[in-house]
Amino acid sequence: MQTHFTPAQLEDPRISASERILRTCVHCGFCTATCPTFVLTGDELDSPRGRIYLIKDMLENDRPADEVTALHVDRCLTCLSCMTTCPSGVDYMHLVDHARVHIARTYRRPAGDRYVRKMLAMVLPHPGRFRLALAAARLGSPFAGLLGSMGETGKRLAGMLVLAPKALPKRVGPKPGTVTMAEGVCRSRVALLSGCAQSVLDPGINAATTRLLARVGVEVVLPRGEGCCGALVQHMGEEEDARDFARRNVDAWMKEIDGDGLDAIVITASGCGTTIKDYGHLLADDPEYADRAARVASLAMDISEYLGSLSLPEPSVKSGLRVAYHSACSLQHGQKVRELPQRLLGAAGFEVMNVPESHLCCGSAGTYNILQPKFADRLKARKVRNIESLTPDVIAAGNIGCMTQIGSGTAVPVVHTAELLDWAYGGDKPAALG
Template identity: 60%
Template sequence: MQTSFTLAQLADPDFAASNDILRKCVHCGFCTATCPTYVLLGDERDSPRGRIYLIKQMLEGGEAATEETVRHVDRCLSCLSCMTTCPSSVHYMHLVDHARAHIEETYKRPFADRLLRHLLSRLLPDAGLFRLSLRLAQIARPFAFLLPGKLKGMVAMAPKHLPKASAVDQPQVFPAQGERRKRVALLTGCAQKVLDPKINEATIRLLTRHGCEVVVAEGAGCCGALTHHMGKEADAFAKAKANIDAWHRELEQHGLDAVVINASGCGTTVKDYGFMLRSEPEWAEKAAAVSALAQDITEVMRDLGMKPSGQARPLSVAYHSACSLQHGQKITALPKQLLAEAGFTVREVPEAHLCCGSAGTYNLLQPDIAGRLRDRKVGNIAGTGADVVAAGNIGCLVQIAGGLEAAKGKAMPVLHTVELLDWATGGPRPPALAGLRD
């Protein structure tokens, strides 16, 4: 693709990077076949190729984003399926991130939209505020029909029962069982530790059982992905820097073999810290070092080697491959291999490349499209006939569980992959499996 950025624009690292990305695109259209929004809507502007044209026009013009461009960029899930499909290695993720930052800077959204985005950017990354907002949503649930538009859907999505906060999410060190093989930092996250603290508990048990000393570092928190994908760069970068400081301090003072992440949406972002902060000399080297340490929990378990205890029941598992894991991090077969090693029968989910519709805040900002994708995903999962559903990202787990509940079909427990691996190697039976007959 030919571009016509000015020399002044190309002096900006973000424009220079976008120029390089755009020039790799050869208009082949392979990406349209695997783009969830194009599959649903059939509008070229809701395909990666169409959005690339809109973004190119917006950035080259150097002017405020138009309503049309904003509408179609907003509909992008950032599932990154297009990057898996693309034969030219177009790095769409960095391009759409730049586009969203430009939109945030130049486009004035309607008041209701601005208010909703502001609330989401404040509440979701802050565990305390998020927990409070869910409590309020539970109180408001009987009156949800009185609420306007998207607020009604947000209240309806709040869990009926909110688990207690877990002590493992506080800064501390968990010693390895037996000989220490690795020292790792765990990202405990933000929304995940409110919605399902059992995931971090299972992760720590699994790691320490396999010889890891696990540190929850002082000062580490939200990875910044939620606000980064909303175009709020300053907020996202501040969160990234807080994590980088916390983990780099651990690296220098006590050593770290990995930064372990059990929410794949966070993992894709942390692995990108080096790129995000490449233009800030005081941060670039530390950010790159942290990105190099970042590993999904399945990558760490591959290196450690699974030690199944034989206590877990041999269930069939419909494994949902989160977009951020399979497309963002290119981790596809590994989780299924680990589940099989643990004694579970893994069943493939049809259309596994298509997003479930969660995508960070997408199911809150684009509920209609997200709902259609959720129902499609749930139908494909139910068709496997599996006993349980497993995935490696909290957003997917909540989205799929809500879809299965709404469908009122076969009751299928939905849980994190790490909960099954923990159970299979000596941990407690996951509470989600309580309803299954032995």
């Protein structure tokens, strides 16, 4: 793609980086076939190629974002399917991140949109606040239908109520600051991300992961001070907030790395994993944190990646359950971890089935199912149809957002991959399986 940035513009490192990304695009359009929003609308502006043109025009002319640009960039799920498809290696992830920062700084959204985004940024990354919000949502759930008829803001609030669990799970598993010792000979020491939303919505995931790792000889530490990875606010264009979350996590993990050491930072929410693996880029221009952020990013591993690096024993339970494996976009496209989770489940004795159209997003995408409920609902319905066509006994996934989204549209139990593996290797049967 030909660009026309001025020398003065290119002195800005962010503009220079985006200009290099834009120049790699050859307009081939391969990305349109795998873009979920283009598949739904057929609108070129709802495709990566169309968004790239909008972003180029906005940045190149050094102008504030307008309503059209904000609309179509907002509709992007950041599923990164386009990056898997692209033959030219266009770094769409960092380009759209830059565009969202520019939009957040230069475009004044309607009042209702600003309110919802501010509320999400203030609540979701903070487990205590999120737990209180979910408790309040149970009281408000009877009014979801009424809210849904009260304009776009009402629909978004109604969507939150629909997604909220009917009952909050009990707090289980180790608390921050604790260390779970390995059983038998210790072969490795890892930190396990507690995070934010997952620790409230389903603390059983990390509890099962800790049990499984300890059972196979891994010491697991939950460092004090770590929390939200920053993805939730970053995808809304609030980059400085995301950088603050990243710095806090880097500080927490570096204490462990410089102390007793870490062999890996294990992450059970793949959306967080994609962000943490990118900390080196996010903090590249921070002289105090750049090197440490890159070191942290190099240690980050999805739980399936880490388990795949171990020699696991023979499973003690071979259930033979039919498992529909949902490959989260952040795992298959963002981290390029595709077949490993299925192989782990298959080796553990499950009959693993690949979901049709597995490259298409389920519509969760962090806060997307709240901010873009129409698109999210259509993608959810499509994903659920594809999954249920397999008549599975259980759905496995590696990301809490996907689990919540898909679980709200089907009666088939949805569990984390790590929960099934914990069960197969001597742990408790996942509660969702009764």
